[in-house]
Amino acid sequence: MKNLFLSMLFLLSFLLFLANLGEAAVPCPTVDAKAAACVGFATGKDAKPSVACCSGLQQLAQTVKSIDDKKAICRCLKSAAKSLGIQDRFLSKMPQACNIKVGFPVSINTNCET
Secondary structure (H helix, E strand, O other), X not given: OHHHHHHHHHHHHHHHHHOOOOOOOOOHHHHHHHXXXXXXXXXXXXXXXXXXXXXHHHHHHHHOOOHHHHHHHHHXXXXXXXXXXXXXXXXXXXXXXXXOOOOOOOXXXXXXXX
């Protein structure tokens, strides 16, 4: 569950930057599965994100087809973050650590509706 939240939060920020307009929202179970490997890094337990974490985030970003997808991913990540102990100081390092260009700061305080 911790892995899910971290991955979801990062992906939300990442997807807000990369998504194209579309119709269907990405379901939380999909977000959870793709982001689960990132929880260790986002909580400060792991020194760096795993290959599985970065790969999952890249895969999740590729599923984004619309703004609604980005918003849905963001909401999933924020919901999970509350219970997983995700730390902003680690989360904010995720894009650089996974070599993913987001174009804006990644944070647990991201507004999912904008």
